[in-house]
Amino acid sequence: MTKLLTAEQMRGIETAAIESGSVTGLELMERAGRGVVEAVFAEWPDLLQASHIAVVLCGPGNNGGDGFVVARLLKEWGWEVRVFLYGDPDSLPPDARANYKRWRELGEVTVRDIDPASLQDDDLAVPGCSLIVDGLFGTGLTRPFRGPFTAFAQARDLSDKKDVRVVAIDTPSGLCADSGRILDTAIRADMSVTFHAAKLGHYLDRGPSECGKIVLCDIGLKPGSESRPAVPPDEIVRLVERPAHAALAKRADHHKYSHGHALILSGVPGTGGAARLAARAALRIGAGLVSVVCEDAEVAEHAAQLTAIMIKRANGAAALAALLEDERLNALCLGPGLGVDRARDLVPVALGAGDPPSRGRARSASPPRRSVVLDADALTAFAEAPADLFAMLHERCVLTPHAGEFGRLFPDLAERLDATPTKGPAYSKVDATREAAARAGCTILFKGPDTVIAEPSGQASINAARYDRAAPWLATAGSGDVLAGFITGLLARGMSPMEAAETGAWLHVECARAFGPGLIAEDLPERIPEVLRDLEHAAPRRAR
Ligand SMILES: NC(=O)C1=CN([C@@H]2O[C@H](COP(=O)(O)OP(=O)(O)OC[C@H]3O[C@@H](n4cnc5c(N)ncnc54)[C@H](O)[C@@H]3O)[C@@H](O)[C@H]2O)[C@@H](O)CC1
Ligand SMILES: Nc1ncnc2c1ncn2[C@@H]1O[C@H](COP(=O)(O)OP(=O)(O)O)[C@@H](O)[C@H]1O
Ligand SMILES: [K+]
Numbered sequence: 249m250t251k252l253l254t255a256e257q258m259r260g261i262e263t264a265a266i267e268s269g270s271v272t273g274l275e276l277m278e279r280a281g282r283g284v285v286e287a288v289f290a291e292w293p294d295l296l297q298a299s300h301i302a303v304v305l306c307g308p309g310n311n312g313g314d315g316f317v318v319a320r321l322l323k324e325w326g327w328e329v330r331v332f333l334y335g336d337p338d339s340l341p342p343d344a345r346a347n348y349k350r351w352r353e354l355g356e357v358t359v360r361d362i363d364p365a366s367l368q369d370d371d372l373a374v375p376g377c378s379l380i381v382d383g384l385f386g387t388g389l390t391r392p393f394r395g396p397f398t399a400f401a402q403a404r405d406l407s408d409k410k411d412v413r414v415v416a417i418d419t420p421s422g423l424c425a426d427s428g429r430i431l432d433t434a435i436r437a438d439m440s441v442t443f444h445a446a447k448l449g450h451y452l453d454r455g456p457s458e459c460g461k462i463v464l465c466d467i468g469l470k471p472g473s474e475s476r477p478a479v480p481p482d483e484i485v486r487l488v489e490r491p492a493h494a495a496l497a498k499r500a501d502h503h504k505y506s507h508g509h510a511l512i513l514s515g516v517p518g519t520g521g522a523a524r525l526a527a528r529a530a531l532r533i534g535a536g537l538v539s540v541v542c543e544d545a546e547v548a549e550h551a552a553q554l555t556a557i558m559i560k561r562a563n564g565a566a567a568l569a570a571l572l573e574d575e576r577l578n579a580l581c582l583g584p585g586l587g588v589d590r591a592r593d594l595v596p597v598a599l600g601a602g603d604p605p606s607r608g609r610a611r612s613a614s615p616p617r618r619s620v621v622l623d624a625d626a627l628t629a630f631a632e633a634p635a636d637l638f639a640m641l642h643e644r645c646v647l648t649p650h651a652g653e654f655g656r657l658f659p660d661l662a663e664r665l666d667a668t669p670t671k672g673p674a675y676s677k678v679d680a681t682r683e684a685a686a687r688a689g690c691t692i693l694f695k696g697p698d699t700v701i702a703e704p705s706g707q708a709s710i711n712a713a714r715y716d717r718a719a720p721w722l723a724t725a726g727s728g729d730v731l732a733g734f735i736t737g738l739l740a741r742g743m744s745p746m747e748a749a750e751t752g753a754w755l756h757v758e759c760a761r762a763f764g765p766g767l768i769a770e771d772l773p774e775r776i777p778e779v780l781r782d783l784e785h786a787a788p789r790r791a792r
Contacts, residue, residue, distance in 0.1 A: 250487040252710065253445045255387035255425045255673060257479040261444065264478035265469050273343040276467050277310065280417070280443050281317025281347075283465030285325075287441045288379065288415055291463070295413075299326040300378040305396060306348075307384035307421065308335030308362060313344025314417045315383020316351040322379075323354050330374050331355060334362045334384060334396045362395060379413050382435045386418035387425045387447065389672045392432030397422065400435045416440040419449060420458040427676030428452030428698070429669045436460070444469045448485055448710070452677050452698045456714035485678055488701070488711040488750045493787035495743070495751065496780060498534060507536030508740030510579045511560065512733065513568075513594055514542045515587040515625070520549050522585030522624070522729040525769055527557045529733025530581070532773040533755070535740040539577075541568065565593045572597065572618070579740035583623035583648075584729035591629035595622065601640040619739035619748075623648045623732040631656035638688050643704070645690035646745045648732055654694055658684045678708050691745035693735070693753060695728060701749045709746075711753035719760035726769030731756045733773070755779060 253261070265271050289296050304319040306312035312333065319329045331351060337359060340348055351357065384396045400421075414437045419425050422434025428449040440459040442450060449455045450462050498507065510530040514523030523540050531538040539558040540550050550559050562568040571577070580598045582591060598620050622637075627649050630637035634657045641647075647657075655662035661680040669675070677700045685692045685702040694700045697718075702708040713719040734752035743751065759775035760767055762782075 250489060251445050251484045252448045252451060252487055253479070253484065254448055257484070258387055258425075258444065258447065261469055261478040270470065271468060273310075274346060276443075276469070277313050277343050277347060278317055279467040280314045280465065281321060283443065283467065284314065284318050284381070284415060284417055284441045285321045287439065287463040287465065288413075291439055291461070292413055295378060299328065301328045301374060301376045302330070302379040302381060303374050303377050304329060304331045304381040305384050305400060305421075306331060306333045306335075306357075307396065308333075308339065309385065309388045310341055310344050311383050311386035311388065311417055311421075312340065313347045313383075314386075315381055316344065316347035318381050318383065318417070319351050320347070320354060329355060330358070330377075332358045332360055334360050360395065362393065377412055379415065382414060382416040382421050382437060384421035384435070386421075389419075389421065389424060389431060391671050393422065394433070397433045397435060413438050414460075416459065418442050419447065423449055423455060423458050424669065424672045424674045424676075425449040426673035427669070427679075428455030429674040429676070430454050430458070431669055431672055431674070434458050439463060441465050443467045446487075448676060448678060451487065451710050451712045451714065452700075456697075456712070462715065482706055486709040488709050488754050490786070491751045491754060491783065493780075493783040495747070496534065496783065504536035505576060507534055508578045508737075508742065509537040509539070509576050510535040510581065510733075510736045510740040511571075511577050512538065512540050512581045512584070512736065513586055513590075513598070514540050514546060514550065515585045515590055516543075517546050517549055519585040519587065520546060520553075522726060523581075524550065524553055524557070525726050525729040525773075526581050526584045526733030526736065527554070528770075529730040529773045529776075530579075530737030530740065531557060532776040533734050533737035533741075533752070535579070535737040538737070538740075541571065565597045568594055568597045575618075577618070579619040579621070579736050581621045581623070581732050581736035583621075583626035584732055586625040588625045588629040591626045595626050595629065595637070596640055599640040599642065599645070617642055617644045619644045619646075619736070619745070621646045621648060621732050621736045621739065623728065624653070627653040628656055634658070641688050641690045643690060644739070644745060645688075646693060646735055646739070646749050647684075647688060647690060648693045648695060648728065648735065648749075650695045650728060654680075654684070658687070678702070678710070682706055682708055691749055693731075693749045695731070699753050701746065701753065703746045707746060709750055711750065711757065713757045713760075717757055717761065719757045721763070721765055721767035722757065722760045724768055727756070727760075727772060730769050730772045 306315035416437035420437045425447040438460040441463045512523045512527040514520045539560045543563045664675045681694045681700040681702040691703045697713045699711040738748035759772045762775040763771045
């Protein structure tokens, strides 16, 4: 499991380790600085060849302390190092001050005001500078800054080396470590070296664009003891990772009904493509049977296009309710191409809330807890009255909004997320998705290159299509319909909503990456066999 931490969680782990006596803050700072230098040489081995010139920008906290360590180690390596401190040396925290003093035994520090009244630009031209080290702010950033950014921009611009590299210590300064949002401005890095665990901000929002590349440096912090972990496990956000092959394999002694029967509800004639995409995805991911549900007038369109996928007729809500008396139909998908009017009629039935409220029938006493994925029109249909939808949702539901749909159901949360952040930690997509899941009472998958998945308990994860998992060709019409189909198929196969959402999202990105440029939505389900084979080959061999 790759855990992602908030700044507060990181501080808690560090404090617990120091209080336990297993390590000192000074030792942690030394390991952090050393880790940055090692990462620099590993990433840019040409810098090992000769001595170079570095500019190290240090801030008023421990991030600056790490910067002084880096300066010292580079100097010991034979480099020429120019150090700038933005802040008052006498106000540095103790460990940072100790490293400031150690550096002062080796070299000069140009001290600058952190909030300058005017531009301080006299001595930043460092001819021949090969490396800029950003040790201004890390997890302690609380407000926007300007002065050091101007200095950085000048250091970069004034370097006569066009290939000057920028390494950020922990986080690029200006980036909020909890949200990946930028407080006014940020120092874009080519590489960010972070400690113990990556932070949420490395994967959310603007984080991946500002961090360059993430390198994780082990500074020897042990996980908390089982009885009293420094951070409660439930509060830790996970990065969605490669699923176990066993979770997706089919057993030799099982039959098709062992893998569930998924129903995908479709819309009026001419709009059925989205439902067919979702259906194909559900079948490829391994649902035993998949049917598209449509009205009489739509049968011909679907019949012309579908083969292994079956067609079931249901003209209206009452007919759907009758169809759903068959409990083998264990997972439903509503939304892709459904149309908002039809969604308003059918969603209550799909959710086991009895006939549509307009008919005035009482809600059934114990509605079947069938798995239900609601996407697209099934979400937009409740834009005027989200609470009506939330009242019907249950724990086997998954909502898969993109940012626009999220804003329709949770306008207040979207507003907070869209507001320009003025202080750190800023409200994050994880915060918004967790709040949304608690309000809706079900699993929410909030789409994007930084897809966030959360369930009402607060468990949350990020499926990042960034860094070495970038999948920009997923930005294509219908790819969301395929994702809804993947999740529905996995629910039909018996996964929990959270596991289905995470696994579906991971496979979605993997299929896009397996296909590469030129991808359109139809291509995604067709990559599943290859992706599953790769998972099988990656799995440890076992007797089957
Ligand atoms: N937590 C840990 O376990 C470790 C932390 N280390 C380093 O320590 C960093 C965190 O140190 P700190 O908590 O001291 O935080 P920072 O060094 O990120 O900066 C915080 C300081 O800057 C001030 N500040 C924040 N935003 C400002 C702004 N816009 N303008 C002016 N001042 C501003 C704060 O009031 C505080 O004094 C990490 O990012 C990492 O680099 C490492 O030494 C290794 C171990
Ligand atoms: N730049 C991107 N990188 C990675 N994934 C992306 C990107 N843009 C969109 N996606 C993914 O593609 C899908 C698009 O879904 P959606 O917006 O609902 O599209 P549609 O309604 O056309 O099906 C989502 O899963 C989203 O996370
Ligand atoms: K930094």
